Amino acid sequence: MSHSKWIVADADKEKASALSEKLNIDPLIAFLLVSRGIDDELSASGFLYGSSAYTSPYSFKDMDKAVERINRALDNNEKICVYGDYDCDGVTSTALLFSLLESLGADVIYYIPNRLSEGYGMNMHAIDKIKAQGTDLIVTVDNGISAMDEAEYIYALGMELVVTDHHQLGENLPRAEAVVNPHRPDNDLKFRDFAGVGVAFKLACAVYDGEVDELIEQYADLVAIGTIGDVVPLRDENRSLVKAGLELINSDSRIGIAALKKAAGSDDSISGVNVAFQLCPRINAAGRMDDAAKAVELLICDDYEEAQFKASQLDVENTHRHTVESNIIESVCEQIAENPSLADDRIIVAAGENYHSGVIGIVASNISSLYGKPVIIFSINDDGEAVGSARSIEGFNIFEAINRCSDLLTHFGGHPLAAGLGIMRNDIDLFRERINAYAAEAFPVMPAKNLMLDCKLSPFYLDIDLVDHLTALEPYGADNAQPLFGLFNMELVSVTPIGDGKHIRFEVSKKGKTLRIVKFQTAAEDFPYAAGDRIDIAVRLSKNYYKGKYYLSIQAADVRRNGIDDNKYFEEKADYELFKLGNKNKTDIYPSREICSVIYRFLKKKGGYAYTLDDLYFELGQSVTYGQLCFALSAFGDAGLINRSSAITLNNPSGKVDLESTKTLAALKGRI
Secondary structure (H helix, E strand, O other): OOOOEEEEOOOOHHHHHHHHHHHOOOHHHHHHHHHOOOOOHHHHHHHHOOOOOOOOHHHOOOHHHHHHHHHHHHHOOOEEEEEOOOOHHHHHHHHHHHHHHHHOOOEEEEEOOOOOOOOOOOOHHHHHHHHHOOOOEEEEOOOOOOOHHHHHHHHHOOOEEEEEOOOOOOOOOOOOOEEEOOOOOOOOOOOOOOOHHHHHHHHHHHHHOOOHHHHHHHHHHHHHHHHHHOOOOOOHHHHHHHHHHHHHHHOOOOHHHHHHHHHOOOOOOOOHHHHHHHHHHHHHHHHHHOOOHHHHHHHOOOOHHHHHHHHHHHHHHHHHHHHHHHHHHHHHHHHHHHOOHHHHOOOEEEEEEOOOOOOHHHHHHHHHHHHOOOEEEEEEOOOOEEEEEEEOOOOOOHHHHHHOOHHHEEEEEEOOOEEEEEEEHHHHHHHHHHHHHHHHHHOOOOOOOEEEEOEEOOHHHOOHHHHHHHHHHOOOEOOEOOOOEEEEEEEEEEEEEEOOOOEEEEEEEEOOEEEEEEEOOOOHHHOOOOOOOEEEEEEEEEEEEEOOEEEEEEEEEEEEEOOOOHHHHHHHHHHHHHHHOOOOOOHHHOOOHHHHHHHHHHHHHHOOEOOOHHHHHHHOOOOOOHHHHHHHHHHHHHOOOEEEOOOEEEOOOOOOOOHHHOHHHHHHHHHO
């Protein structure tokens, strides 16, 4: 794993103490609220116990026009098509609006494009198929705001269009009877960060023209799943809708969701985190691997046996997705091991033959987390055409970087942190060169990867009662993350492989208090710490139910050696990056004979090194600078002392080695 800068949140302790007394809540909960900007009695009380007032759906511009057109279709028995999207937000939006219109007696169908053959949003071929079914009115959910040409085509075929979407607006709106979008500047809205399903719910409220509580009892579960799945802020109305939705999910009132919970192995009450990691991936898997309509069919199903079958299908698709995703991640890691310069780039660009395009975005996200830098993964088909998916880090606008190379692309689109693009195979190498040149010019020092900790905790404070107190902060999601705590200066006692060796459980102790902690997606052989080491651990807490009793569960989000100086590390790394660009000539970049000796003796003692460069730097106790370590290893390679790929292995060169005459150090001397 790449090294993250740990930042411990701060809060006004006097405000937190006052809040704890006024609301009679745990002092830690009060501290967490204040650190998240919820620092007065009214806002804290509303966050913990209240629910946000629901804005009138008519606060959305064009909502009256949308309702009028849909009611006319209902009155005249016109056929309506709900046009959705293949992700979790789009699937739940489609299921919600389809179900409502069907309950009102509408002649209604739905359509979701295939991710692999049609891509995102509206397309002409889909519109032709919808027209062939006798459709009069298309209502989009979670898409349509950028469908300029498609909207004109709809009208050319004699149909009409209502757009509901939550994506950002372009310069112009598509032709439609109504365009309902929370980001329209002419809305009368204070809160605008709805998911697509939130906008669809508002439309449903307006069309139904009844008590909002009635529709919450029917559809809040769908709103909750789509809202969590789309990672929009869980504040204001979103928080209220998700809280109501979780109650509905845990009542098992919707047959399809109850079956999906069971297929996911979740018979107990589930939280927002469970929805994010158990239900949403299974719904998304249908669209990633096959046909998202399978997920809609499950959510609108009213027969339990049929629902069980459909849920098992999604579970199989999700397992398949995991396998395909793991294989591609392994392939990319092998590419990097064979060509380490890929990982040295500011932006990792990797490509493979016929990678499954439905999962390359997840792969890019995983590789980005692993290396702490932006990543673009391409899948090349048999005709030499490649589609790519990009994921970035906070502070680096990947969309702008891709835009600087747009002349090499067949298409592209996206946002600062994620993008999609197309290119021909023969242009990938040039694209890699160009986009990294832009990154070097625009970001001589790349943004640090930050890990936000809510606070430091004593291990004696961790128990079931704390987990129970923390439930007051749920549901967790964007803008209200699950608390992350720091355990510092813990002694590592033991490490045990679990889950067929894919994960580890390790035991740590401090002042007589022992804890067992699980770290997922880390094999024992990749864990660079041994019994007796002093480590810091960033952890999340939950509880497990087993044989009639609840047990504390501690999961590690990150582990590092105790005593690390983050500022020193990032400053030295920046010096090294700037030096490589020729911007800075610092003498503490050069590895002297003594420094080279320290590093080489350490490698000989270890018989090589199996972990990352960062791990080696920290295991040396930050006794050499980052640049000195990098240049020393390069010189060792020049001299034939070591081989470097995914690990450092030692050679046995014959004769005396003169490091100062190596290509690396000779060039370095010439610059200092």
